[in-house]
Amino acid sequence: MISEPELVGEEHYGAAELPGPRSGTEDLVSAEDAPAASRPARPAWLWALGGAVVASAVWAGGLYVYGSKAPDLGGYRASADLCKDAELKAVSFALGPREGEGYAWGNAHESVDDSGCSADMRPVGYEVPKDEDGVEMGGMPSVTVGYTLHKKTDPGPEFGGTVAARHNYFGSSTKLTRIDDLGEQAYIVRDSDSSGITLEVLDGQAVLTMSAHSDWDVDTGEPLADMAEIEPLLVEDMRALMLKLKS
Structure with missing residues (x-):
């Protein structure tokens, strides 16, 4: 007759038993003791x-x-004063020297650093017209620079789509052109009336923009600066800024 299997506790029925810890005295064998049974192989x-x-x-x-x-920031650092980092030497040949220091701003966060600079550029010999009360009746060409350093997430997948979406929003009033050999991706967005041009660059975790705008002469109605040849000057100043932000 086959007997019922012996149960070893409810939790251990049918389970393999692993050897427990051995004490120092239990393993000692005296001369009178029988040879210990060999331990079964696991x-x-x-x-x-x-x-x-x-x-x-x-x-x-x-x-x-x-x-x-x-993520690897590629050597980029936060900017304490983007107006000092962006020297704008090349653009000043077309728009005139910078008027004053410019206005810089910035915000720091553990996930992203964001900074900007806005500067007026005075064409050589140009004076803003004033009314009889001495109030200026116009403006000057200007340059705006933006810099965002992403310290947690990758801005790459959304960069091209963001630029294209903004261009599509303005439709035929802008022209979008891809720029080679500048960061990972770079685009020029130009206003159809040639009054403004913006360079947008993605380089690793950094997203940078540089925009130049020409105001209009209130007397002649003509642009204060020739924007036709400013694209390579923006590219030159952008390269210089990218190097400065890695120093």
């Missing part, structure tokens, strides 16, 4: 299971470290 599948558990733990730990690792 099944191969236990060793394989143990290796898989260790490998999984190492892999999961690697994923955690990788996922928590901050």
Whole structure:
């Protein structure tokens, strides 16, 4: 007759028992003791299971470290004063020297640093007309610079789409052109009336913009500056700014 299987506790029925810790005295064998029975070898599948558990733990730990690792900023730093970093030497040949220091602003956050600069450029010999009360009746050409350093997420997947969407919003009033050999991606957006031109650049975690605008002479109705040849000057000043922000 086949007897009923012996149960070893409810939790251990049918489970393999792993050897517990051994004390120092229980393993000592005296001369009168019978030879201790040899320890049964562990099944191969236990060793394989143990290796898989260790490998999984190492892999999961690697994923955690990788996922928590901050992105490489490519040497870019935050700007304390973008008007000082953006010297605008090339653009000044077309628009005139900078009027004063310009107006700089910035915001710092653990995930993103954002800064900007706005500067008026005075054409050589130009004076803004004033009315009889001495109030200026016009403006001057200007340059606006923007710089955003993304310290947590990659701006790359959205950069081209953002530029294109903004261009599509203005429709036929702007012209969009791709610029080669400047950062990872670069575009020129030009107003159809040639009064304004904007250079937008993606370089790793940094997104930079540089816009030049010409005001109009209130007496003649003509642009105060020739914007036709300003594109390479913007590119030159942008390269200089990118190098400065990595110094």
